[in-house]
Amino acid sequence: MMEANFKMTVEYDGTAFSGWQRQNDRPTIQGEIETVLTRILNQHIRISGSGRTDAGVHARAQVASFHARTDLTAGDIKRGVNALIKGPIVIRDCIPAEPDFHAQYSARSKEYHYCILNRETPCAIGRNYQWHVRKPLNIDIMNQCCAVLIGEFDFKSFENTGSPRTSTVRRIMHAGIVADSKDRLLFKIRATGFLKYMVRNIVGTLVQAGLEKITPADFNAILTACDRTVAGPTAPPHGLFLHRVYYS
Amino acid sequence: MMEANFKMTVEYDGTAFSGWQRQNDRPTIQGEIETVLTRILNQHIRISGSGRTDAGVHARAQVASFHARTDLTAGDIKRGVNALIKGPIVIRDCIPAEPDFHAQYSARSKEYHYCILNRETPCAIGRNYQWHVRKPLNIDIMNQCCAVLIGEFDFKSFENTGSPRTSTVRRIMHAGIVADSKDRLLFKIRATGFLKYMVRNIVGTLVQAGLEKITPADFNAILTACDRTVAGPTAPPHGLFLHRVYYS
Numbered sequence: 001m002m003e004a005n006f007k008m009t010v011e012y013d014g015t016a017f018s019g020w021q022r023q024n025d026r027p028t029i030q031g032e033i034e035t036v037l038t039r040i041l042n043q044h045i046r047i048s049g050s051g052r053t054d055a056g057v058h059a060r061a062q063v064a065s066f067h068a069r070t071d072l073t074a075g076d077i078k079r080g081v082n083a084l085i086k087g088p089i090v091i092r093d094c095i096p097a098e099p100d101f102h103a104q105y106s107a108r109s110k111e112y113h114y115c116i117l118n119r120e121t122p123c124a125i126g127r128n129y130q131w132h133v134r135k136p137l138n139i140d141i142m143n144q145c146c147a148v149l150i151g152e153f154d155f156k157s158f159e160n161t162g163s164p165r166t167s168t169v170r171r172i173m174h175a176g177i178v179a180d181s182k183d184r185l186l187f188k189i190r191a192t193g194f195l196k197y198m199v200r201n202i203v204g205t206l207v208q209a210g211l212e213k214i215t216p217a218d219f220n221a222i223l224t225a226c227d228r229t230v231a232g233p234t235a236p237p238h239g240l241f242l243h244r245v246y247y248s
Numbered sequence: 249m250m251e252a253n254f255k256m257t258v259e260y261d262g263t264a265f266s267g268w269q270r271q272n273d274r275p276t277i278q279g280e281i282e283t284v285l286t287r288i289l290n291q292h293i294r295i296s297g298s299g300r301t302d303a304g305v306h307a308r309a310q311v312a313s314f315h316a317r318t319d320l321t322a323g324d325i326k327r328g329v330n331a332l333i334k335g336p337i338v339i340r341d342c343i344p345a346e347p348d349f350h351a352q353y354s355a356r357s358k359e360y361h362y363c364i365l366n367r368e369t370p371c372a373i374g375r376n377y378q379w380h381v382r383k384p385l386n387i388d389i390m391n392q393c394c395a396v397l398i399g400e401f402d403f404k405s406f407e408n409t410g411s412p413r414t415s416t417v418r419r420i421m422h423a424g425i426v427a428d429s430k431d432r433l434l435f436k437i438r439a440t441g442f443l444k445y446m447v448r449n450i451v452g453t454l455v456q457a458g459l460e461k462i463t464p465a466d467f468n469a470i471l472t473a474c475d476r477t478v479a480g481p482t483a484p485p486h487g488l489f490l491h492r493v494y495y496s
Contacts, residue, residue, distance in 0.1 A: 011372040058373055078369075088372040121326075124259040124336040125306055125489075129373070241373075 001069045006077065007097040008033075008047070010062045013088035015128045015238065019055040020062070029053075032089055033064065033081065040080040041068050050103045050110065050245040051194070056237030058129065061092065063245040065103040103245070109173060111190040111243045112199045114235065116207070119183040130184065131203075131239035137185065137210030139177055145209045145219040146175040149189075149202065156226040158205070160197035160234075168195055168226075177206070188243070197234055205232035249317045254325065255345040256281075256295070258310045261336035263376045263486065267303040268310070277301075277337055281312070281329065288328040289316050298351045298358065298493040299442070304485030306377065309340065311493040313351040351493070357421060359438040359491045360447045362483065364455070367431040378432065379451075379487035385433065385458030387425055392464040393457045394423040396471060397437075397450065404474040406453070408445035408482075416443055416474075425454070436491070445482055453480035 010033070018026040022034065030049060037045040047066040053059055072080070078094035085091075100106075115130040116137070117123045123132045152171040159168055172191040180186040187203055205222060208214045214222075214232075222230050258281070266274040270282065278297060285293040295314040301307055320328070326342035333339075348354075363378040364385070365371045371380045400419040407416055420439040428434040435451055453470060456462045462470075462480075470478050 011369075013372050013375065060373065082369060088375055090369050090372040092369050121259075121330060121338050121340050124261050124338040125308065125377070126374070127261070127336055 001071055003067060003069045005065060005067050005097045005099050005101055006074055007095050007101060007103065008064045008066075008078070008091055009093040010059060010064060011090045011092050012059050012062065013128070014053060014056050014058045016087060017055065019057070020049050020051075020053045020059075027087070029059075029062070029089055030064075032085055032087060033091075036081050036084045037066065037068075037077070040077065040084065041070050041072065043068060043070075048103050050107050050242075053240075053242055054197070054200075054237050056128075057240045057242065058238075059242035061244050062242050063103045063107070063247075065097060065101055101247075106247050107193075107245050108248050109190055109192050109246045110194060111174075111188065111246070112194070113241045113243045114187040114189075114199060114203045115180070115239045115241070116185040116187070116203075117183060118185055128238050129241075131236050133207055133210075135211055137207065138212055139179060139185065139210070141212065141216060142177050142185075142187075142206045142210045144216040145206055146177060146187075148216060148220045148223060149175045153223060154226050155195055155198055155223070157222050157228055157231045158198045158201040159195035159228060160201070161228045170194065170198075175202075190246075199240060200235040200237065201228075201231050203235035203239070207235065208232040249319055251315060251317045253313060253315050253345045253347050253349055254322055255343050255349060255351065256312045256314075256326075256339055257341040258307060258312060259338045259340050260307050260310065261376070262301060262304050262306045264335065265303065267305070268297050268299075268301045268307075275335070277307075277310070278312075280333055280335060280337055281339075284329050284332045285314065285316075285325070288325065288332065289318050289320065291316060291318075296351050298355050298490075301488075301490055302445070302448075302485050305488045305490070306486075307490035309492050310490050311351045311355070311495075313345060313349055349495075354495050355441075355493050356496055357438055357440050357494045358442060359422075359436065359494070360442070361489045361491045362435040362437075362447060362451045363428070363487045363489070364433040364435070364451075365431060366433055376486050377489075379484050381455055381458075383459055385455065386460055387427060387433065387458070389460065389464060390425050390433075390435075390454045390458040393454055393467040394425060394435075396464060396468045397423045401471060402474050403443055403446055403471070405470050405476055405479045406446045406449040407443035407476060408449070409476050418442065418446075423450075438494075447488060448483040448485065449476075449479055451483035451487070455483065456480040
């Protein structure tokens with residue numbers, strides 16, 4: 001049997017999970033996939049995700065990689081996991097990867113989407129997939145703030161407190177908001193990497209701007225302050241989707 | 249206190265309900281709304297929906313009407329119900345109506361949408377809102393079948409067996425399928441009224457055509473046969489949305 005490296009693309013509904021990362025005694029996406037892979041491949045399997053997603057956050061195309069000694073094809077593994085896995089986790093794709101491919105370290109950039117329902121009445125349909133913001137949001141102002149974010153900056157102001165990192169500098173290639181339908185806003189952001197809660201802290205602060213509580217100049221001052229305590233509240237997890245991970 | 253008539257527009261996620269119509273000891277949308285209205289208005293309230301929806305079927309804008317003796321405004325009632333109701337039911341709108349307005353009898357036509365996820369792998373995100381069809385569907389053939397439906401016909405072939413009606417003739421003004429995104433199909437249909445399971449039986453039969461198991465000529469023969477046993481299987485409820493009810 002050959003030792004092989006595999007690249008999996010995974011869609012999941014994060015509502016019922018305690019996030020991506022394996023935890024003892026709690027349902028996580030990584031945990032569920034590893035349990036099934038360990039069973040199918042008859043060996044202890046650990047997978048590496050492109051990064052963690054928080055509890056309640058969804059993914060359309062999370063990427064994970066793992067090594068295994070097996071005669072099964074990547075297609076066999078995909079079908080096997082989809083047949084046995086519990087809960088709303090689907091392997092969209094599984095392909096052989098170069099031996100040095102690693103879902104996290106090989107990633108060049110990632111794209112997240114955040115969905116906001118902007119209307120007076122709450123949400124019945126799709127309530128696990130969007131944040132309900134009751135008061136009208138000014139999209140133009142929000143997009144002026146998004147423009148401030150594009151480039152390479154220290155994003156410490158948007159990092160969750162108490163998460164030490166060697167560097168809090170990241171490069172944002174794209175950030176913008178579009179009206180998805182009459183009352184739905186879709187925020188899209190792509191960057192070389194994201195700090196803990198970074199997208200949710202940016203969205204929470206953008207909403208403050210959309211409500212006209214802060215100006216784009218204030219938003220810029222928050223970014224340059226490099227101080228988490230000056231940014232807006234953290235947006236809830238259920239509007240957030242890991243949309244795509246880019247590799248070279 | 250004045251006796252007044254009210255028209256409510258209701259959005260709901262039907263996943264956890266045993267359909268619209270009130271039942272003893274089972275959660276239904278009508279039942280939940282009546283319970284809360286009876287409490288708020290301090291009198292026994294019965295509401296009339298534009299029609300029933302089956303267990304698992306959703307609505308973006310179901311319409312219901314009811315009479316009450318009250319000093320509360322329609323806006324008060326809307327806010328009160330939204331504050332007290334349990335589960336994914338939201339009153340989108342509540343307005344005073346003419347005394348003879350009746351959500352069912354005043355309706356001129358209704359529009360339903362049905363969402364199909366057409367890809368090899370199952371659905372994780374939004375799995376309660378779309379029917380997963382694994383094999384590729386031919387939209388052109390499905391739309392040729394839709395064209396057959398437009399006009400006034402006896403739709404007995406698409407009615408659920410064992411549901412006696414005075415007439416099974418209805419007029420369909422619009423029926424068509426559009427590609428909503430890369431792998432999502434959206435079927436839209438508008439008619440003067442619908443028989444029991446009619447949309448789901450039409451969708452089940454359209455999918456047979458999309459899979460090229462039957463031709464548009466076969467589809468036409470099924471319609472004209474006026475015989476339920478010749479049509480395709482019933483599509484599952486969770487892809488179906490009552491989209492809008494039209495009044496003059």
